Amino acid sequence: MGLPASSTLTAMSDITIPADLLPADGRFGCGPSKVRQESVDRLAAAGPTILGTSHRKPAVKDIVGRIRSGMKAYFGLPEDYEVAVTNGGATFFWDAACYGLIEQRSAHAVFGEFSSKFAKSAEIAPHLESPVTVESEVGTHPTMERIEGVDVYALTHNETSTGVTMPVTRPAGNGLVLVDATSGAGAIEFDPTEVDAYYFSPQKAFGAEGGLCVALLSPAAQARIGGIRATGRPTPPSLDLSIVLDNSAKDQTYNTPAVSSLFLLADSVEWLLGEGGLSAVAEDCREKSGLVYGWAEDRDWATPFVADPADRSPVVCTVDLDDAIDASQVSSILRANGILDTEAYRKLGRNQLRLGVFPAVDTADVEQLLASIDHVVEALTA
Numbered sequence: 009m010g011l012p013a014s015s016t017l018t019a020m021s022d023i024t025i026p027a028d029l030l031p032a033d034g035r036f037g038c039g040p041s042k043v044r045q046e047s048v049d050r051l052a053a054a055g056p057t058i059l060g061t062s063h064r065k066p067a068v069k070d071i072v073g074r075i076r077s078g079m080k081a082y083f084g085l086p087e088d089y090e091v092a093v094t095n096g097g098a099t100f101f102w103d104a105a106c107y108g109l110i111e112q113r114s115a116h117a118v119f120g121e122f123s124s125k126f127a128k129s130a131e132i133a134p135h136l137e138s139p140v141t142v143e144s145e146v147g148t149h150p151t152m153e154r155i156e157g158v159d160v161y162a163l164t165h166n167e168t169s170t171g172v173t174m175p176v177t178r179p180a181g182n183g184l185v186l187v188d189a190t191s192g193a194g195a196i197e198f199d200p201t202e203v204d205a206y207y208f209s210p211q212k213a214f215g216a217e218g219g220l221c222v223a224l225l226s227p228a229a230q231a232r233i234g235g236i237r238a239t240g241r242p243t244p245p246s247l248d249l250s251i252v253l254d255n256s257a258k259d260q261t262y263n264t265p266a267v268s269s270l271f272l273l274a275d276s277v278e279w280l281l282g283e284g285g286l287s288a289v290a291e292d293c294r295e296k297s298g299l300v301y302g303w304a305e306d307r308d309w310a311t312p313f314v315a316d317p318a319d320r321s322p323v324v325c326t327v328d329l330d331d332a333i334d335a336s337q338v339s340s341i342l343r344a345n346g347i348l349d350t351e352a353y354r355k356l357g358r359n360q361l362r363l364g365v366f367p368a369v370d371t372a373d374v375e376q377l378l379a380s381i382d383h384v385v386e387a388l389t390a
C-alpha cells in the first residue's frame with residue numbers, strides 16, 4: 009500500500025474511524041498501560057475487606073505474599089533469590105541502588121532516556137565515583153563488556169523511549185548486574201542467574217498501577233546490600249535497601265503502600281501464570297509485535313524505527329512514518345476516536361508512533377488498531 013502519487017494532505021480533524029475497525033479496548037500506551045477490567049472488578053469486589061485497612065494485618069500482607077510467591081514462580085527464580093516489593097517505582101530503585109548496591113563505581117549501558125537517568129543518579133551521588141557510560145545510537149543498544157574498576161553493571165532490558173530490547177547477560181568480571189526491566193519484565197524471557205537485581209515498576213508489562221517497585225535480588229545482591237549497610241554509609245531510610253529487604257521478608261512495605269496497586273499486581277501475576285507463564289506470554293507478545301512490524305514493513309509510508317529485527321522490542325513497537333504524514337496528527341485523530349497513547353516518546357523527537365502490545369492487549373485489538381491507522385492515513389492522504 010502506498011501514498012497516492014498526487015497526495016494532498018487534508019487537515020481533517022473530524023476523521024471518524026468506522027466502528028467495525030475500532031479495537032474493543034483502545035489502550036495502547038507504553039506505561040501506564042492497559043489494566044484488565046477483570047482485575048478492576050475483582051478489586052471492587054474485594055474493596056470492603058482490604059481498602060482502608062491496615063497494611064500490617066493479614067489481609068493486606070497476604071496480597072504482598074501473593075506478589076512475592078507469584079513473581080518467584082513466574083520468573084522461575086532460584087530458591088535463594090528474594091523478591092522485594094516497595095514504594096517508589098523504578099525511579100526509586102536507581103537512587104536506592106546508589107546507596108545500597110554500588111560500592112564505588114558503576115558502568116551503565118546508555119541507549120535512551122531511561123537508561124541515561126540511572127547514570128545521572130550515580131553521577132550526582134556524593135559518595136560514588138563518576139560512572140562509566142557505554143553508549144550507542146538511539147535505535148540500537150550497546151554491548152557491555154568487562155570494565156576494570158567497576159562493581160556494578162547497569163543494563164536496561166527494554167528501552168521504553170526507543171523500543172529497543174537488549175539481551176541481559178553477565179559481563180565477565182566481578183560486578184553485580186542490575187537490570188532496569190520496567191517495560192520488559194513479564195514479557196521477555198531471561199536467565200535469572202545472569203542478573204543480580206532485576207527491578208521494575210508494574211504499570212507496563214504487568215498491566216497494574218504505578219507507584220510500586222519490585223526487585224528480584226540474587227544472593228550476591230543481598231550480600232552487597234548487607235555489606236554496604238555494615239560499613240555505616242549514611243543512607244536516608246526511605247532509600248535504604250536493607251530496610252526494604254527486612255520489610256519484604258515480612259510481606260510488608262516500610263511506609264504505607266497503595267493497597268489497590270498491590271491488589272492489581274497480585275491479580276496480574278496470577279493471571280499471567282494462568283496464561284501459561286513467562287515463555288507462553290513472551291511468545292504471545294512476539295506474535296503481536298510481529299503483526300505491527302510486519303504491517304509497517306508492508307507499507308511504504310511506515311518503517312520499524314529499530315533497524316535490526318533482533319533489537320526490536322516485543323512490547324514497545326516504534327514505527328516511523330513518512331514525513332508526508334504527521335504522526336502526531338495521526339495520534340490525535342486516533343485519540344479522538346478512543347485509541348489512546350500512540351504518541352512517540354516526546355524527547356525522541358521523531359515522526360513516529362509508539363504502540364504498546366503488552367500481555368494484557370488482545371491480538372484482535374492489535375489487528376483492529378492497525379486497520380484503524382490505515383483508515384486514518386488513507387483519509388489524510390486522500
Ligand SMILES: *Cc1c(COP(=O)(O)O)cnc(C)c1O
Binds near residue numbers: 097123166
Ligand atoms: C517507565 C520506566 C521507568 C520509570 O518508571 P517509574 O515507575 O516512573 O519510576 C524506568 N525505566 C524504564 C525502562 C521505564 O520504562
